Amino acid sequence: MHKASILLRNIKLDNTVQMKIIPVSEAEVKTIIMSLRPKNSTGYDGIPNKILKHCVHSISKPLTFVYNCSLITRIFPESCKFATV
Numbered sequence: 001m002h003k004a005s006i007l008l009r010n011i012k013l014d015n016t017v018q019m020k021i022i023p024v025s026e027a028e029v030k031t032i033i034m035s036l037r038p039k040n041s042t043g044y045d046g047i048p049n050k051i052l053k054h055c056v057h058s059i060s061k062p063l064t065f066v067y068n069c070s071l072i073t074r075i076f077p078e079s080c081k082f083a084t085v
Contacts, residue, residue: 021071026064
């Protein structure tokens with residue numbers, strides 16, 4: 001048996017550390033959007049960074065709400081689980 005399997009079987013649930021959910025602020029969302037490179041190329045969502053930066057003040061509040069809902073419910077849209085490389 002692998003060492004990792006033995007360790008996992010011996011873990012007591014009361015000793016595990018739980019991850020705290022820290023809400024995302026609207027200011028953080030704005031900062032992240034404004035730090036993006038102003039490119040015309042798009043990601044999986046089809047929206048170029050230039051457009052995001054242009055309408056940051058209009059979209060930051062709804063995006064913050066969606067992000068925090070996803071964190072609280074632990075439900076993430078399938079499209080957010082992919083990256084275009």
